[in-house]
Amino acid sequence: SAVISQKPSRDICQRGTSLTIQCQVDSQVTMMFWYRQQPGQSLTLIATANQGSEATYESGFVIDKFPISRPNLTFSTLTVSNMSPEDSSIYLCSVDAGTGRRGYTFGSGTRLTVV
Amino acid sequence: DAKTTQPTSMDCAEGRAANLPCNHSTISGNEYVYWYRQIHSQGPQYIIHGLKNNETNEMASLIITEDRKSSTLILPHATLRDTAVYYCIVTKETSGSRLTFGEGTQLTVNP
Numbered sequence: 001s002a003v004i005s006q007k008p009s010r011d012i013c014q015r016g017t018s019l020t021i022q023c024q025v026d027s028q029v030t031m032m033f034w035y036r037q038q039p040g041q042s043l044t045l046i047a048t049a050n051q052g053s054e055a056t057y058e059s060g061f062v063i064d065k066f067p068i069s070r071p072n073l074t075f076s077t078l079t080v081s082n083m084s085p086e087d088s089s090i091y092l093c094s095v096d097a098g099t100g101r102r103g104y105t106f107g108s109g110t111r112l113t114v115v
Numbered sequence: 116d117a118k119t120t121q122p123t124s125m126d127c128a129e130g131r132a133a134n135l136p137c138n139h140s141t142i143s144g145n146e147y148v149y150w151y152r153q154i155h156s157q158g159p160q161y162i163i164h165g166l167k168n169n170e171t172n173e174m175a176s177l178i179i180t181e182d183r184k185s186s187t188l189i190l191p192h193a194t195l196r197d198t199a200v201y202y203c204i205v206t207k208e209t210s211g212s213r214l215t216f217g218e219g220t221q222l223t224v225n226p
Contacts, residue, residue, distance in 0.1 A: 004158075033213075042202070043159065043216040092158050094214075103149055104214060106158030 002027050002095050006107030013083055013114050020079045021110045023093035028073035030096070033104070034066070037090040046091075049076050083114045119203045124221040127197075133190040135220050137203030140184040147208045148179060150188045152199040153219070159202065162188065166208075193224045 003026040013019050023032060034046040046066055047055040055068040069077045080087050090109040120138040127133040139148065149164040163170055163177045165186075170177045176189040190197055202219040206212045 001161075035216075042218050043214075045213055045215070048213070094158075103151065103161030103164060104159075105161070108158050109156075111156075 001102055002029060002105045004093060004095065004105055004107040006093055006110055008110055009108065010111040011113070013112065015084050015114055017083055018079055018081045019083065019112060020077050021091050021093075023076045023078070023107055025074045025095055030073070032070065032076045033094040034068065034076075034078045035092045035094060035106075037092065037109070039088070043092065046078070080112065083112075085114045088112055088114045119205055119217050121201070121203055121217060121220045123218065124223070126223050126225055127190075127193045129195060129224050129226050130192055133193040133197065133222055133224070135188040135190075135201050135203075135222065136185065137188070138185045139203070139205045142183050142205050145207055146205045148177065148183075148186050149204045149206060149214070150175070150177065151202045151204065151214075151216075152197075153202070154196075154199040159216075162201075164208075193222075195224050195226065198222060198224045 005024040007022045032049045035043040036046050037043045045058050046061045047057040047068055049055040049068050049070040051070050051073050065081055067079045090111050092106050092109040094104045094106045096104055147164050147166050150162040151159040152162055153159045163172050163175050165177045165179055167183055179186045200219040200221050202216050204214050
């Protein structure tokens with residue numbers, strides 16, 4: 001199955017700044033998914049990113065706040081813009097494991113703290 | 116996607132079988148039952164999935180009732196490293212299908 005490298009693994013940021021999270025996959029994948037996991041809560045899908053097209057955002061998430069790039073079939077970035085303490089969460093990327101029968105593979109996540 | 120209901124938490128003794136239930140009474144005929152787990156500070160990990168037949172792999176067994184309205188994940192010999200949040204998710208098995216995570220079950224394996 002696919003192997004995902006996600007960077008940074010953690011960061012502490014000042015409010016009002018932006019952070020870009022990178023997700024690198026060791027194989028070509030059509031769709032990449034970005035999730036948010038707020039403290040003590042489950043995962044919530046932010047958006048789905050296809051190569052060559054704009055990301056599709058879930059209800060409650062907007063492109064101005066979470067711009068996503070997908071320049072090729074192995075890489076994507078998620079930016080958390082104009083951060084506030086409420087953005088403190090773990091952000092994870094995910095891809096289809098490749099066979100369609102082994103579920104999805106997740107990165108190890110980026111733990112973001114906004115102060 | 117169909118909604119799932121799981122107990123908030125469960126305990127299990129090390130070496131014993133852990134049986135984690137999941138209700139998915141509104142599941143559609145073309146939806147699969149997937150199980151993932153999330154060990155603290157890690158990304159979720161795929162465990163197993165099935166449509167209507169029972170499934171077994173190196174990690175676990177999945178028992179799906181005949182009416183497909185509920186299922187049970189079985190970890191045959193739980194270890195301390197199996198302590199995690201276990202998520203039961205119902206989704207169509209097509210590439211790019213979205214995963215909707217519920218609250219899951221916090222399984223704690225005790226020595």
